[in-house]
Amino acid sequence: MVTAQAGRTPALRATDRAAALERLMPGYPAPRYWRRVPATGQHYVDLGSGEPVLFLHGNPSWSYAWRKVVDRLSPHARCLAPDLPGFGLSRHLRPAAGISDPYRAQLDHLDLLHRHLVQNEGLPERGWTLVLHDWGGPLGIAWALRHPEVVARLVICNTVAFPWPSDFRLPFYLRWIRDHPRVADVVHLTNGFARAAVRAGVHHPLRPAERRAYLRPVARRAERRAVTDAVRAIPRDNADPVWRLLEPPGTDAGPTALPMLICWGMRDPVFTPDLLDEWARRCPHASVHRFPEAGHYVMEDAAAELGDRVRDFLRGTR
Known part of the structure; x- marks a missing residue:
């Protein structure tokens, strides 16, 4: 038995490693599609060819959330799904000093990611599509404001990039974590939020292996600081300085005037249909698709149709 084990071929060992990875992170792209930004160690998935499509996840999530949509879309586009610093397989940021610092730090890392992809990976400097979810929404819009020449179109998925409507109220559990340090400490200790x-x-339950994959990067307390910090950085009111990052200069309409596809999970307990209505009011040019049987993770509950909608959107806006 020892002799047989020693005689296994490298190809067989590689097959075993791939099978083990599939058990740990079912459906996630293989390591041959994994990359890191040399300057920061930020991890990202790079799959497919064609026009660049950048997927920005939210909290508490990572690029694993996009695996099904990336698989669906990669025959038609260059799909780039980073783990924001502090999340997933990226290196972890130090605890932020102020409420707006997490946003600015993430924007700086997006700058470095874009520079790396253009200079080292041969991607075009312009013509990018952003697919934005949850916390990735304000980050993506703020980054597009930094670089108006880069972004050509937007896909909006259950997120917000404007001050809360007057009648909107965050769920109590998010307010508790955000506003009460002791509650935040308990949630951090127990990993309760993730x-x-x-x-x-999700409206359709994930398989146990998928849930474990989502939670794997935050299994240890030291690895989940970014999750807690992101909740505590949620704007409290319309005077919060975070919103200033999303204001276009002067009379410029900003990135929300770009071609836009809105894909919304209607069973989201946080980003409710009222926020979708506000998007539609602010961006009447947007194409809106509602997924009545999808929750917050619309990319899980409606992956195939979402991927096809994005594909058709790219074709229709070239």
């Missing part, structure tokens, strides 16, 4: 999200965030 554990709840993988169940409450």
